[in-house]
Amino acid sequence: MLRNFILASLLMVAKFVNAAVILQYHNVSTTTPAVTSVTPEQFAEHMEYLADNKFSVIPLSELVSAIKNKQILPDKTVAITFDDGYRNIYENAHPILQKMGFPYAMFIAIEPIERKFAKMMSWEQIITITNEGGAEIMNHSYSHDHLIRLNEGETKKQWLERIRKNIVDTEKKIAEKTGDNFKILAYPYGEYNHDITTLITELGYAAVGQQSGAAGVYSELTALPRFPIAGAYASLKQLKTKLNSLNMPIVKQVPLEPQITAAQHRPVLKLTLEMTDIRASQMMCYISRQGAKKPTWLSDNELEISADKDLSAGRSRYNCTVPSKTKNGYYWFSHTWIKPKANGEWLAE
Structure with a gap:
């Protein structure tokens, strides 16, 4: 009886520690809009803090799998993510992450890359960071679309089919170029609705948003929270507070x-x-x-x-x-x- 009580207590405690913080970055640069940016110096400071304080930085795919399978995560678990695939990530962030040995996820939209926008990474650079190890390339929709918005004259059925094709085609292109097929989507602008989360579930995907909070067993797999790190929210003091956050036990x-x-x-x-x-x-x-x-x-x-x-x-x-x-x-x-x-x-x- 005592053994069962202790085991049940440990399992209850595990629910409260079974959480992780997902960090969301966009630009690591001094020349991009402050609202979406940290400087290379700030980013290096953040990564050094994680290393010095022995945070367990794991791939986002591993974190999502642990939450999905209700596995106990190491204490002080962190996943690092970047949205959009800006060239400054290749130039300024990737070398720091390589030096630290930290894995990370980068969510990309296909159209800006295929159109060779100057501020975006090229496919060659994306393939380079995956070959060097540590970078997971994930789905950010085909054109960085507002997924919840219907086109003029579009029916709900037509809209859902368009969004399905958008997500599937993006995943197919990523797999074709990099071999990655993680089936994890980052909602552009953090926008989603019930119809989209239902579609994501049907497709077998998980998804991350842009709402704050720690991720864990109480989180929705189709709307995992991330902490945006940029501008007024990029100080080391604020980062420390976010890294100590816990997964709100919402039933x-x-x-x-x-x-x-x-x-x-x-x-x-x-x-x-x-x-x-x-x-x-x-x-x-x-x-x-x-x-x-x-x-x-x-x-x-x-x-x-x-x-x-x-x-x-x-x-x-x-x-x-x-x-x-x-x-x-x-x-x-x-x-x-x-x-x-x-x-x-x-x-x-």
């Missing part, structure tokens, strides 16, 4: 759907949590462009959060954090809302 979320209508001004998010390791009284949430707000507890383990002011068109987020009772860090969760303008059109980006 039910309503809604899962990020896409809302123009008439949904203050959407309500309800979360049901596993409360064993949570200091509930210290839960705090943050609304994009509105600031901090305490959630409303509906029961001992269920809360809801909504905006006090109407959400703007475009992308907004509800972020919630709460300290752990047993670990040095905060459970961290973010949900994205994607809203059209009042006339139903999308913001130009």
Whole structure:
């Protein structure tokens, strides 16, 4: 009996440590927009911190497989990712990662590479970094599209078929050029909806977004969180906070759907949590462009959060954090809302 109790306790504890932080970078350069960039010096500082503090940096494919199979991850597990495949990653980031021996994933869109945009890597450079080891090349859609948007006059069925072809054709091209076939998608702009996650599941893919939080057994495999690292969020101090984050133990979320209508001004998010390791009284949430707000507890383990002011068109987020009772860090969760303008059109980006 005692052995069974100890085993059950260890399994419960394992759920709370079975988490990892996925870092998302775009540019490593001093000449690109600050909002999507870290400098080479900042990037080197980040990687040195991971090495000096003995973080377990693993391939993203390995991390996704561990979450999928509910395997216990090493403590202080990190995966490094880059979106878009900019040439400065080849020039400035790859040498640092090679020196450190850190694996990483790079999500690429095919069209910018095939059109030989000057700021993008070439296929030759992409093949070089895969041959040198450490780089996993993954799917970022064919043309870096807003996947949730229907073309004018397009039916829902036509849209879904177009998105299916988009993703499958991208994966096929990556496999043809590099031999990689990981079936992991990064949503361009972090945008997805229920129809797309259903399609992703049918295709046998996992996917990552751009919402903050630690990834783990409580995460949706079709919307794994990542911490964007750039601009105002690129300091080593902020990185340390993110690296200590924990996978929010959500057992039910309503809604899962990020896409809302123009008439949904203050959407309500309800979360049901596993409360064993949570200091509930210290839960705090943050609304994009509105600031901090305490959630409303509906029961001992269920809360809801909504905006006090109407959400703007475009992308907004509800972020919630709460300290752990047993670990040095905060459970961290973010949900994205994607809203059209009042006339139903999308913001130009």
